[in-house]
Amino acid sequence: MTAAPDARLTVLSSLTEIERQQWDACANPGWASDAPLGDDPSTFLRAYHGEAESGREAGPLESKSQRTAYNPFVSYDFLKILEESGSATGRTGWQARHLVLEGAGGHPAGIVPCYQKPHSMGEYVFDQGWADAYERAGGNYYPKLQVSVPFTPATGPRLLVRDGAPPATREILAAGLIELARQLGSSSVHATFLDQIDADILDDSGFLARTDQQFHFINEGYRDYEDFLDALASRKRKGIRRERREALAGGITVEHRTGADITEDDWDAFFGFYMDTGSRKWGRPYLNRRFFSLLGERMADRVLLIVAKRDGLPIAGALNLIGSDALYGRYWGASEDVPFLHFEICYHQAVDWAIAHRLPRVEAGAQGDHKLARGYRPIVTRSAHWIADRGLRRAVADYLVREREAVAADHEFLDEHTPFKADT
Incomplete structure (x- = not known):
């Protein structure tokens, strides 16, 4: 399939169809997939944060860019464990439809962990009300496409991009998701627990923005x-x-x-x-x-x-x-x-x-x-939703405006009632 000129996208129905190193080069760029953290995780964490200078107290922590951080959930190992154990497979309603953008030398420039689903279980961003309304109106909400880590409500990258990939790689992946939904006859695409980078890209690509919060x-x-x-x-x-x-x-x-x-x-x-x-x-x-x-x-x-x-x-x-x-x-x-x-x-x-x-x-x-x-x-969490049917899309878009306002008001209230001292 193609989503842009000279862009070649393929779809994987299993992680056995890609090498571990190729996946992880996109999922956790800069972190060698075969480099163990060691039995003592402090070794791994020191390598990431850097040792404090001798005799100097470490200052406040500053998180590095999420694009250089190591996220265990999008790693090949974690997703392969879900698949190989039988926890997230077609039989349980998580049929892999991972989208891969071919890059230079045949190596992937970008990947999207994606699943075709006949239900909405195990996602933690609830769209069952949308499905019920659409099906009562005579539509077929399922199957849908789900961009996420199964059973894992943790924010992280979803448009996975290799270091040195072309600047438009994420935009091509976003367009590819819409094209994949059309080819598979899916009603919608849902990308959940997004980091800010991916949320912005999908918003610009015509997805509907949704917010919630965690602690x-x-x-x-x-x-x-x-x-x-x-x-x-x-x-x-x-x-x-x-x-x-x-x-x-x-x-x-x-x-x-x-x-x-x-x-x-x-x-x-x-x-x-x-x-x-x-x-x-x-x-x-x-x-x-x-x-x-x-x-x-x-x-x-x-x-x-x-x-x-x-x-x-x-x-x-x-x-x-x-x-x-x-x-x-x-x-x-x-x-x-x-x-x-x-x-x-x-x-x-x-x-x-x-x-x-x-x-x-x-x-x-x-x-x-x-x-x-x-x-x-x-903390605000983000998801993005593309819906093929224009009528359902309009209804959901209207609902999300009100929902985002409610989430923002609740977030402001809770942020004012943390247990910290007033001057903290």
Whole structure:
């Protein structure tokens, strides 16, 4: 297929159709796909942030461009694990339709991770109302095209571009998505959890802009966790300290496990937690047991598993992935109902670890304004939507104007009610 003069686009139905190095050269340019982070992730993080000069205290952290940062979710390994484990395949409603723009020497200049879907599950940006309205009017909303990382509400690049690619590469990829939808007979294209660069490109390409918000911890260069607490209002600071004490009462201990320290026994325990939480919240967990084994086999040095134990036995755990400028909280579960343990394992421990490893932020997943009281701030998230039918497009565009206004008002309100001191 072609979307511009001299532009040749191909579509992959499986990641087995492309080499790992070629994918990662676009997904995480500047980061060698075969370079391990090492069992100690601090080695990897030092390489990214640079060592502070001897005898000089490190200043406030500044996140590098998202285009030079390492994002674990768009890596070949992570997406291949989803596919190979059977978690995200055509059978589960995630048929790969990855778009590749051919570049010089036959190497891809750009890639879009894209899936053809007969449903809207596992996306965290909800369009079921649009689908219902369109189908009641006699249209076929599905199949649609979804540009995202399956089951992962984490902002990151979606129009993946190799270093040195032609300047118009992202624009060509955006046009290619529309052409692909037309050729496949898809009603729409949805690109979710976009970084600002891709959101702007897709907006200029005729996609409809949508916003929402999450809650992230922003590391203002804190020396340690106590330094972070000192930035909070006194009442909030005391509340967190009391909450942490109560969460770990009764002999509960916490371990941080990464790299080779994570065993299959750890994954067995965590999968049990995940299945219990997933079954109660969603009705059907998206990931299978093999996913976690493959993750431990291929990406353990990019994983932080936080485990709570009582009498030496795991009773709760939280799975995080490590990027070069963020710690991404993904899944949590527990076999005991312990007050405040969820907050301790998912939020406080993640903040503590991120500060110790000089990470600029913690992304704790979708939803949850309860994170605000724990030092997380409201952050706007972005998606973009192209709809073929003009009538549905007009209706959705009108709805999104009102929704964006509501999100902006809510964001402003929450931003004024963070737990930080007034002069922070």
